[in-house]
Amino acid sequence: AQSVTQLGSHVSVSEGALVLLRCNYSSSVPPYLFWYVQYPNQGLQLLLKYTTGATLVKGINGFEAEFKKSETSFHLTKPSAHMSDAAEYFCAVSEGSNDYKLSFGAGTTVTVRA
Amino acid sequence: GAGVSQSPSNKVTEKGKDVELRCDPISGHTALYWYRQSLGQGLEFLIYFQGNSAPDKSGLPSDRFSAERTGGSVSTLTIQRTQQEDSAVYLCASSRDRGYSPLHFGNGTRLTVT
Numbered sequence: 001a002q003s004v005t006q007l008g009s010h011v012s013v014s015e016g017a018l019v020l021l022r023c024n025y026s027s028s029v030p031p032y033l034f035w036y037v038q039y040p041n042q043g044l045q046l047l048l049k050y051t052t053g054a055t056l057v058k059g060i061n062g063f064e065a066e067f068k069k070s071e072t073s074f075h076l077t078k079p080s081a082h083m084s085d086a087a088e089y090f091c092a093v094s095e096g097s098n099d100y101k102l103s104f105g106a107g108t109t110v111t112v113r114a
Numbered sequence: 115g116a117g118v119s120q121s122p123s124n125k126v127t128e129k130g131k132d133v134e135l136r137c138d139p140i141s142g143h144t145a146l147y148w149y150r151q152s153l154g155q156g157l158e159f160l161i162y163f164q165g166n167s168a169p170d171k172s173g174l175p176s177d178r179f180s181a182e183r184t185g186g187s188v189s190t191l192t193i194q195r196t197q198q199e200d201s202a203v204y205l206c207a208s209s210r211d212r213g214y215s216p217l218h219f220g221n222g223t224r225l226t227v228t
Contacts, residue, residue: 004156034216043118043205043219044157090156101170102217104149104157 002027002093006105014113019063019078021108023091026072033074034092034102035065044090050074061085086112116140118220120206126226127196135191135223139208146189147217148173148181151203160204163189196227 007022025031032051036044048059055067061084065076074091088109092102119138127133139146148160159173163183174180178197183189193200203224207217 036217036219041221043221044207044217045219046216049216092157101159101162102157103159106156 002031002103004091004093004103004105006089006091006108008108009106010109010111012111012113013081015083016080019076019081019085019110021076021089021091021110023065023074023076023105024072025074025091025093027093032094033065033067034094035059035063035074035076036090036092036104038088038090038107040087047076047089081110081112083112083114086110118206118208118218120204120220120223122223123221124224124226126228129198129227130195132192132194133196133225135193135204135206135225137189137191137206137208137220139187139189139206140218141187143208143210143218144186145209145211145215146183147207147209148189148191149205149207151205151222153202157205160191193225196225198227201225201227 003026005024034049035047037047038044047063048057050057050067058064063078065074067074088107090107091105094102121136146163149157151157161181162170165186166183178194181191203222205222207219209215209217
């Protein structure tokens with residue numbers, strides 16, 4: 001079975017500063033990893049995903065994440081925060097392509113200070 | 115194209131009443147999922163449909179919860195004899211296929227049991 005831990009339930013950053021959201025996972029087989037974003041009163045949207053191949057993946061809105069197998073991590077970063085990045089972010093894992101069930105982390109709420 | 119549609123967007127019900135939550139997935143998506151998002155918690159998997167079949171119902175919290183899907187399309191989640199702990203946002207998602215296909219989420223139904 002897989003599980004996801006997101007470090008920090010709340011992150012506050014200044015506009016223009018680096019955004020770093022931490023995600024660690026456990027999985028018994030090579031994982032597929034995802035980051036989703038949820039804006040207020042909306043459903044979740046896929047930011048980016050890692051399946052196979054290049055370990056640095058780029059997503060929408062300038063976000064990127066790096067899969068580090070040795071650290072079992074998939075941290076999300078954005079070099080320069082924008083006010084519109086204020087949202088809740090969820091890391092998720094599935095056990096490869098044959099698993100239909102995503103396990104989600106508890107989420108990290110990002111606030112951006114002007 | 116149209117995304118995943120859920121109705122109602124908000125539902126307030128009295129304890130002990132039954133409720134039905136509806137999900138219209140993206141046309142052509144064979145996989146459909148129900149998740150529950152409780153305050154301060156991550157997403158909890160409830161049930162997965164492949165076509166009209168539900169190979170995995172393991173996330174349903176109790177026998178008061180049931181779901182069906184008809185015509186490989188619309189799904190209904192039914193909660194009988196609602197309890198206050200059922201209060202949450204119920205999210206539906208669909209994907210083209212299971213596994214690595216990204217999930218497309220609806221905006222959810224916020225259920226409040228008074």
